[in-house]
Amino acid sequence: MFLVTGATGDIGKRVVRKLRKEETPVRSFVRLSSRYGELEHRGSEIFIGDLREQRDIDKACQGVKYIISAHGSGGDALALDYRANIELIDRAKDVGVEHFVFISVLGADRGYEDAPVFKAKREVEKYLQSSGLNYTILRPAGLASNLLPLAERFEQTGIYLLVGDRQSRTSIISTDDLALMAVDAVSNADARNQIFAVGGPEVLKREDIPQIFSRVYKREPVIINPPLAVVDGLRTAIGLFNADAQKAIGTFRTLLDNEFFCTPAEIERLESVYKIKLETLESFIKRYVGSAD
Numbered sequence: 055m056f057l058v059t060g061a062t063g064d065i066g067k068r069v070v071r072k073l074r075k076e077e078t079p080v081r082s083f084v085r086l087s088s089r090y091g092e093l094e095h096r097g098s099e100i101f102i103g104d105l106r107e108q109r110d111i112d113k114a115c116q117g118v119k120y121i122i123s124a125h126g127s128g129g130d131a132l133a134l135d136y137r138a139n140i141e142l143i144d145r146a147k148d149v150g151v152e153h154f155v156f157i158s159v160l161g162a163d164r165g166y167e168d169a170p171v172f173k174a175k176r177e178v179e180k181y182l183q184s185s186g187l188n189y190t191i192l193r194p195a196g197l198a199s200n201l202l203p204l205a206e207r208f209e210q211t212g213i214y215l216l217v218g219d220r221q222s223r224t225s226i227i228s229t230d231d232l233a234l235m236a237v238d239a240v241s242n243a244d245a246r247n248q249i250f251a252v253g254g255p256e257v258l259k260r261e262d263i264p265q266i267f268s269r270v271y272k273r274e275p276v277i278i279n280p281p282l283a284v285v286d287g288l289r290t291a292i293g294l295f296n297a298d299a300q301k302a303i304g305t306f307r308t309l310l311d312n313e314f315f316c317t318p319a320e321i322e323r324l325e326s327v328y329k330i331k332l333e334t335l336e337s338f339i340k341r342y343v344g345s346a347d
């Protein structure tokens with residue numbers, strides 16, 4: 055039995071789809087408010103809970119052999135990126151889980167002081183590495199699925215909002231490729247107890263993204279390019295009445311202000327360990343054009 059957290063998220067739902075396609079038993083950890091109908095329809099067991107609740111994590115882990123931790127935090131890095139994962143790792147040890155896959159983030163080890171999500175991910179990585187469990191840590195750059203809503207807006211308006219440096223480099227990963235790696239990792243000896251930087255096959259400049267949309271939709275892009283100072287202004291204003299939200303924006307700012315791309319050696323390693331040909335962003339967008347997700 056697999057336990058998948060964040061099962062309704064962009065990565066998690068693809069993980070569950072893949073597992074169910076192979077008719078593998080899977081338990082999806084979802085909230086009552088989540089949109090989990092599709093997962094149930096595909097034959098996943100549904101566990102209703104909240105990852106902020108230790109009791110729910112305890113129960114969800116009963117009888118589980120593999121865990122894929124793919125939940126997000128929506129701003130509460132301490133409770134969800136940190137505590138919930140530490141709790142999952144502790145319970146995994148108690149119930150004898152055979153392999154734990156953790157979705158981290160590219161740059162988790164760069165020591166960004168202002169980014170709670172990155173700090174939480176790094177601490178969880180270290181905890182997992184010293185837990186004695188078999189593990190695989192995947193550190194993705196940006197997910198291609200994040201761009202689908204932007205692509206839809208582009209299709210309608212031709213507008214692309216690019217905050218900050220246009221030349222900044224990124225390796226957008228196909229969310230389907232990432233889900234495949236997460237599932238394969240538990241049975242792939244070369245992925246055991248390894249950390250992988252995960253990106254797509256090409257290093258893109260951020261300004262390449264509207265050009266890709268332009269080719270897909272055959273429409274000239276109108277790029278709106280405010281400076282990063284706009285985010286700083288917003289952050290200062292929000293900080294006047296909500297210190298927590300101000301801290302959460304720190305992670306967002308870190309993402310905008312730094313480069314997140316993989317080296318050719320890192321890409322080669324992914325393709326060789328997981329025996330896949332990584333998908334380009336353009337191919338991913340084309341596959342999803344006109345589909346709901």
Ligand SMILES: NC(=O)c1ccc[n+]([C@@H]2O[C@H](COP(=O)([O-])OP(=O)(O)OC[C@H]3O[C@@H](n4cnc5c(N)ncnc54)[C@H](OP(=O)(O)O)[C@@H]3O)[C@@H](O)[C@H]2O)c1
Binds near residue numbers: 087159194
């Ligand atoms: N997006 C990126 O570009 C990116 C890049 C690198 C790493 N990552 C990492 O990848 C992981 C998944 O990202 P994503 O973009 O796929 O996330 P997402 O689409 O935003 O999904 C977040 C998931 O977490 C669940 N969740 C949130 N709070 C919860 C709670 N209290 N209890 C139970 N479930 C809860 C959500 O459930 P509901 O459906 O109920 O909201 C949802 O299934 C995260 O760990 C993220 O840090 C993402």
